[in-house]
Amino acid sequence: MTVHHTKMLILGSGPAGLSAAIYGARAGLSPIVVQGIQPGGQLMTTTDVENYPGFADVIQGPWLMEQMQKQAEHVGTRMITDIVTGVDLSRRPFRLTGDSGDVYEGETLVIATGAQAKWLGLPSEQELAGRGVSACATCDGFFYRGRKVVVIGGGNTAVEEALYLTNHSPDVTLIHRRDSLRAEKILQERLFANPRISVLWNKTVERFVAGGEPAGLVGVDLKDTVTGEISHVAADGAFVAIGHQPATQLFAGHLPLDSDGYLAVETGSTRTVVPGVFACGDVMDKVYRQAVTAAGTGCMAALDAERFLAEAEFAASRAA
Template identity: 80%
Template sequence: MTTSRHTRMLILGSGPAGLSAAIYGARAGMKPLVVQGMQPGGQLTITTDVENYPGFRDVIQGPWLMQEMQAQAEHVGAEMVWDQIVDVDLSRRPFRLTGDGGSVYTADTLIISTGAQAQWLHVEGEEALSGKGVSACATCDGFFYRGKKVVVIGGGNTAVEEALYLTNHSTDVTLIHRRDSLRAEKILQERLFAHPHIKVLWNKRVERFVGGGNPEGLVGVDLVDTVTGEASYVGIDGAFVAIGHKPSTELFAGKLPLDNGYLVVEKGGSKTAIPGVFAAGDVADQVYRQAVTAAGMGCMAALDAERFLAEAEFEAAQAAE
């Protein structure tokens, strides 16, 4: 038997953006409903040490941080729903969304905070050593590799930017690329090639991430030359996979403007092309993709949604009079 729920504020996604929106929305009396999606808590639930979220002097655990944010949201009046949205109708308000079990949600305002997923190589050892030397975010984890030997895998802007960033912590950074030229912007390439602490391995494909030690951690990568087929090994302390991110926007293709797959929002805000629909966090952020920026965008989206609804209700009351 299907159910139907209506809310003044519906939030898709329960990462830092969605939960921050829920906290602000609940405190504004919106009684937000949070549809948690396939990965409640977002990417931080698969992150171990978090050292760059404001307010915590010591290293904290990603899953614990998300549990605390959810508890705070529920404490001030937000409600969590375990469901996955499979269909969206944004043609009129209230917006209509359908869960995979047939449940229908209608909402006066919608905040999309479905996040983005890092793209991985899907090679042996990658998943097992994730968080143990293998990462997809140099800004998040580079600090843990001070004075150590690291590699960055990729050839686009993200890979070059990650390699340059890592030189803040390491004097031994290697960029591994499967081709003989980079796709990154020319100015970034010039900075990379001019940096004394970065070298490039061309025409190399990562075959395997190698673990060792007790407790086990990353100790090296097995490589294959894409031209000659020759195998080689590089001993390292950390590896950063930088081959791009995929925002979770499949539901909104053809319904909202996208840029490289990311939702387009107005500059400096959270408004999308449809009044009453807002976006926050990595789903609309091609640049920063940090927990703290996602949380800030969630706050912005909730405030924008509350103001939008207040204005709409005021105009409706004026029209009725």
């Protein structure tokens, strides 16, 4: 067992965690980033990225995360690959235990474990991911300008994605497994009033259909939940919008979670209820969920942590 101690311990290595690391390292806090089972976060599974500021040409998600990690290491961040299985936030330094048996102690803790999009679980879904099937309209809708798209889901996320896609597509079809939506009434009113959107009720996706060369999405096979009838809808793009699952299980019982399982933070900051513990990125943001907003909150978390340490050191010196 090895004990790793730092002024700033960061859990998660997506845009939020690495941005926090860059700012923390530049402040002389010698941060340690503990990477989990998916180093780099969701961008590691994203191909074309066109909406991250600073790049005139299309870039690749894995390349962007590689550059962020190199920058963080260049300014003094230490990267460690381990899976954290236990936490103790009852006192400072905060103590995390890894699956390797190593212990990580931090005078401050930045939680940037992110969230994962929920998928339908179909084999064809994963085969066509990035080739017509997506879980983020804001990220990928631009690629379907003037083309027919479908959105799967019936909650706020699905309705918001369908409305957003009308900025690019003249033909958006919402597919829902029930005969009524779960989204807020005001969102439903906007959806039904939009002439670019049609709704298919009582339908589930049986298969995402590939075609062309190179192979890409050409449509979806649907099953009627009432009659069992199989039908086909042609589409160039399909967006699975059935929600996200934040990676907060580790902190259940240690930190407050909201009704959707996201870490609760003080409005306008990254501070949690435990002094010295901060949350940033998709683990606390269920509204925007973009790489650039995650990076922004990572910066905020590092600045909040730096101020916390400065105030704690000043209070300790006065007491001495």
